Amino acid sequence: MAEADLAQVRARAIRLLARREHSRLELTRKLQQRGLDSGLISAALDDLAQEGLQSDQRYADSLINSRIGRGQGPLKIRAELNQGGVDDALVEAALKEQSPDWSALASQVRRRRFGAELPAAYEEKVRQARFLSGRGFASDTIWQVLGGEE
Numbered sequence: 001m002a003e004a005d006l007a008q009v010r011a012r013a014i015r016l017l018a019r020r021e022h023s024r025l026e027l028t029r030k031l032q033q034r035g036l037d038s039g040l041i042s043a044a045l046d047d048l049a050q051e052g053l054q055s056d057q058r059y060a061d062s063l064i065n066s067r068i069g070r071g072q073g074p075l076k077i078r079a080e081l082n083q084g085g086v087d088d089a090l091v092e093a094a095l096k097e098q099s100p101d102w103s104a105l106a107s108q109v110r111r112r113r114f115g116a117e118l119p120a121a122y123e124e125k126v127r128q129a130r131f132l133s134g135r136g137f138a139s140d141t142i143w144q145v146l147g148g149e150e
Contacts, residue, residue, distance in 0.1 A: 002040075005037065005040050006043060006044055006121050008036075009031060009036050009037075009040045009041055009043075009044040009111045010044040010047065012031060012036070013027055013031060013041075013044055013045065013054070014032060014048070014053065015047055016017070016031075017048070017053060017054060019064070020062070021055075021058050021059040022054065022059060022064040022117040023059045023081075023084040023085050023086055024045055024049065024054060024056055024058075024085060025085025025086075026059075026084055026085065026137060027041075027045055027054065027136050028041055028042075028045065031044075037106075044100050044114065048137060056086050056090055057060070057088070057090060057094065059086065059096040060081055060086050060091060060093055061080060061092055061097075061098070062095055063077070063084070064077055064081075064095065064098050065098070067080070068098065068100055068105065071105065071108070071112070071135060072108065072135055072136045073091065073102060073105070073132070073135050073136030073137035073138065073141070074095055074102060074127065074136060074138065075138060076136020077089055077095070077136060077138065078095065078136075081094075087127050102137065103141050103144055103145060104134055104136075105137075106137045106142065107145045109132065109135060110128060110131075110132060110145055112145075113128075113131060114128055114131075120134065120148065121145065124148070125146050128146060129142045129143070129146060132145065138149040139145050
């Protein structure tokens with residue numbers, strides 16, 4: 001009976017992974033929501049990780065690529081990865097490996113939203129800075145992009 005249950009947990013996990021990459025914590029939560037046994041979940045996920053079917057590293061890389069494509073900054077990406085249960089060292093390594101030009105990305109996001117012309121009025125600079133901050137860019141990057149000091 002236990003092997004049949006383990007096979008069922010494994011099959012559900014594989015179906016979830018077939019749609020997109022998941023962190024181990026995400027898979028655990030989703031499988032627990034279905035009322036599956038925690039011990040079986042842990043055993044199945046250990047097997048999947050050992051076989052290379054589940055990888056927090058791949059999950060981190062995938063999420064980072066996706067979020068950069070959406071124009072999100074490193075702070076927001078880091079927070080989302082931490083929320084997904086990815087280890088801090090792994091997050092830092094994955095962000096360093098990707099190493100996009102955050103200033104160029106922030107500038108591109110700003111231009112797409114507000115146009116090519118930099119804001120002259122302080123109030124408009126603050127509004128654009130708030131927007132970029134919400135996208136997850138660091139304040140030094142934001143003010144560099146806006147061409148001014150805080």
